[in-house]
Amino acid sequence: MGDDYIQIGDISFLYKKGKTIFDGFSLNLPGDKISVILGDNGSGKTTLTKLIMGILKPLDGNVFIDRKNNRDLSLGEVGKSIGYLFQNPDHQIFGTSVLDQLVWSNNILGEDREYYTEKANNLLNEFGILDLKDRYPFYLSMGEKRMLALASVMMRDIRYLILDEPTSSLDSERVDILIDKLKYLNGKGIGALVITHDFDFAKAIGHRIFHLEDGRIKDETI
């Protein structure tokens, strides 16, 4: 199985009453590299990330995460090792304040409050949103929400990251922070799959860049 952390084997998928998105699609994603998928709207990029996370189930074929079939894992188990950033950050914002957004799950799980509060403050600082920590997250701009969602994903000790359109509605300064952060995490051995339309961003971070078209990898740049 090599060093591939995610192995997508011969999967087929179609939405109800919809066209076929994938038909015998395979792809291996190494756990220590940043892989980027570029593609037009409707090419199946987000569907692919949902199939990896187990949010959607393939009709045929399997997805293996760290050699375990994701059909046998609950969403919670997948979420423990893979951090997932939704295309719409509103989906994953729950806290009553920016700081609370980072610590609510640790709070529920009864973890060491001092440790996770310090970690949360550090992350907010790294993502440039520490000054917003007492604000209601619902009133933040889309770019700020995206950074907050990403920071809250980082609260867990994840092994891999999947980011769906992380740069949309981010200004250039925050894109640079994101690039630095991804490179820093990659240096610590955390791999990532990034879905984007932004070719410059893809070139800045990607070890491998795939171009997805109609449910197939059209070409790959290493």
Added chain:
Amino acid sequence: MKPFRELDPRSKIFYVALVSTLAVLLNKLLPLLILLMGSFIILYLCGGNGINTLYRLRKLIFILVGISIIQSIFNNDGKALIQLGNIMILTDYGLFRGLQFLLRLSVIIVSSSILLTSTNRDLTQGLLQLRIPYEIVFMLLISAKFLPLLRDEFKNKALAMELTGIDFKKVSLEKKLTAYKYLLLPVTVNSLLKSKEMAIAMEVRGFRSMDRRTSFRELKLRIFDYLFIFLSVVLGSLFLIFK
């Protein structure tokens, strides 16, 4: 059946109001069952998906069981079917009340589904021609569109919550309840923010900028509509007379 498919929304509204009222007034199981079957047939003839509605009604079985047991335990009428010591867990009266409630609710749900066979535009126009103020009609229309969005938001948030690594199958009930509290707040706040945005968008489009609103397309009741309303009244009266 083309005439049913082209039924005026006002005829459907009349039928739904009549059948729902009858469902509340009737007490015996057989008339309620007949009302339910009748509503299913009309739903089918109007082009609605009766099987889908029936499939969704399966969830009401829990209500039947719950009400039957509550009525059996707290109301001492009837013959015991299941008994634990002195406590009657299930009586024939409890079962009757459970079935009665289930049928009533099903009649209201199935008959209301008939309204969904009209387009939103037609339904709005029908209500306006029934002299219901436009603001109230618009509010109803928006809430009908808003509910599926709210449901989707709940689903997405619950999914995102699981993906944070909280294994809901393994955490205690107390932690689960705390997690649900975190689910409710953002959904409520987001709904309020969306409503605010929608209100602004409506103002921008000139909502209520004129005192009187005119319609390009007006609905007209046809002979089949009059016949349908007349037959509904006759059958409804028969139900009441022989109840």
